Amino acid sequence: MPLLFENLKETLKMSTIELSEQELIRRGSLQKLRDLGINPYPANEFKVNTTASQILTTFNPEEPNLQEVVFAGRLMSQRIMGKVSFGELQDDTGRIQIYISRDEICPGEDKTLYNEVFKKLLDIGDIIGVMGYVFVTQMGETTIHVKEFILLSKSIKPLPVVKEKDGKTFDAFTDPEQRYRQRYLDLIVNPHVKEVFLKRTKIINEMRTLFNERGYIEVETPILQPIPGGASARPFMTHHNALNIPLYLRVANELYLKRLIVGGFDGVYEFAKDFRNEGMDRTHNPEFTVMEIYVAYKDYNWMMDFTEEMIERVALALHGKTILTVGDKEIDFKRPFKRITMFDSILEFTGVDISKMDEQQLRETCTKLGIANDATMGKGKLVDEIFGEKCEGNYIQPTFITDYPVEMSPLCKKHRNNPELTERFELMVNGKELCNAYSELNDPIDQMERFQEQLRLSEKGDNEAMFIDLDFVRSLEYGMPPTSGMGIGIDRLTMLMTNSISIQDVLLFPQMKPEKRAEEDSADKFEELGIPAVWVEVLMKLGYKKVAQLKEVKPSKLFNDLCGYNKKNQLGIPNPAAEDVTSWLN
C-alpha cells in the first residue's frame, strides 16, 4: 500500500513536460474556454429527449417529426466548411450527424461562439449537448440542424481516430494491450466491442428470466470463504484482520447453494464470480463468472433436458436461430444434444475399453496411448487425462458426456446402476467443457468418505484435491432432498455466442499485468540539489530522469548539454554558470 501511494504521488507531480503537443493545445483550449466564461465541466443536468438510434429509425422527412430535439453525445468528427460545419455525435445508441451554421449560432455581430468556440476550442472527444431539429441533407443523411449547443465535458486527451467507409475500417484501433487496458477507449472507437457486451448481458438476462419463470430464487453466497470448497482448484488467499484468520476467495459456490437446498429452498441459483489462482490464457482469467443452479427433487437426466432448453433458448434470443458460426465451424444448439457415456467416448476414440480396469491397468493404458502420468495420479485423474487428451477436443457439436468415474467427482451421487460411476454430465461444445452437472450427493456418510478420499489424494501429492468442509457434511446429516445441480461458465458461453476467440474479448476488464512506468524521480528531488525548476524541465527532456543518473555525468558535459539545448530550442533562459552546474552535482 505505501508503495502504491508513493507511485501515485510521483505521478501526480508529473509536470506538463510529459504531455504531447496535442495535449498541451487542448489544455490551452480549456483555459481559453474558461476565459470566455464557459465552464468546461458544468454541473447542471442536461435533459435529452432523444437518442441517435431513435432519430435514425423514426425520422420522417415527409411529415417532419423530431423538430425540437435535445441530444447529447461525444463529438467524433468535425468537418468545417467556412461558415458552416458538420460533425458527428456519438451516444449510447450510435452516431448522428450534426449541422451548424455560423449565423444561426451567432445571429449578432459577435461570432466568437462559432469562430472560436465551435471551430477552435472544441475537439474530437468532447461531449456536447445540442438543441435543434432533424432534417435530411442533400447527401441523404439524417442530421440534426443545431440551433444551440453547450459544452458538457471537455476532453484533453486525443482519441485514436478510427474511420469507416463502406464497411472498411481505416486506422483501426486494434492493439490488444491498449484495448484491454483502456477498455473505455476500445468501447468509444470500436462499436462492435460494445455489441459483445450487450449480448453478454442479454445472455444473462435470458437465463435469469428462465429461472425466475420456474420460480427459482436468485441468491448471494459468500465470496470470502474460510474453506474454499466445491471445486478442485488453487485458491487466492487473503487474511481477515479482526478475526485473525485466513480467508479464501471462492473457487466455487456449490457447497453454499446446497446448504440452501437443505434449508428448504427448492430451487436456487447464483451468477457468481469465482477466483482461481492458476494460469492465464485465451480461455482462462483469474476471476470468471459461473452460473450455478440447484433444483430439489430432480436428477441429472432432468438437468440435461433443462440445460438443453436453456442453451437453445439463449441462442434463439440472441440470434433468432440455433445454428451459429464459431471460428471456422458451424455449431447447432438445437435440442436434443447428443449424449454419450465417458467410457463409450473413450472406447470410440481410442478403441480401448477401460470400464473394468483398475488403477495399474489404467496407468499402463495411459503410457500405451502416450499420455504422461505419474504415481500421484489416482484412477479418476488417469481417466480424466485419457478423456481430455483423446476425446474432449472432438466434440464440436454440443454433446453431453455422462457417467464419470466416482474418483473424479467427490460431490456427485453414485450411479444408480453402477457404484464405480457417478450421475454426472459435462456438456462439451467446440472441444471445450461448458457445463458440469450432477445428481447431487446427499448421503452424508458417503460424502464424508469421499472427502477423506480427497484427503488421501492430497497426501499422495495431488495439490488440487478438495478441502473437507465439515459444516457442509453436517448440513447433509440433517437431510438434503435429492437434488440436481448444474454450473455453466458464462464467459465461455458468451465466447461461443459472440464468436469471440479470447476470454479477454468477453470480459470488460480482463486481468492484465500491472502497467509499468519508466522509473523517474520527481522534480522536487532535482530541485533539492539546487537546480532551478526551468533547468529541471530541460534535464528531463535531455533524458536525465533520475538524480542518480545525473551524478554519473561530468559537469562539463552537462553544462554543454544544457546550454546547447537552450540554444537549439531557443528557450531564451539565461545559461547557468559552469560553477553552478558543478555545484548541483556535488
Add this chain to the structure above:
RNA sequence: GACUCAGUAGCUCAGUUGGUAGAGCACAUCCCUUUUAAGGAUGGGGUCCUGGGUCCGAGCCCCAGCUGGGUCACCA
C-alpha cells in the same frame, strides 16, 4: 516456461548492402455556406522500447533485458 513475431509522431504503419527519420489520419495557421474515412494550401511534432557491443557511421547488424501478440506446454 519454450518457441516465434513485433515495439518508429497522438493513432495506423512504411523505412532500400548500415549513410541527413517518412506517409496517411490527427494537430496548428489560413481559405471555403450541405460535406460523406468532407476539400485546398502551409506548418509543427520523434528517447526509432531500454542497455551494451561491432562500425568512421546503427531505426537497420550482434548480445542482454523490458513490454506485448501468437503457438505450444503447465495449471486440468
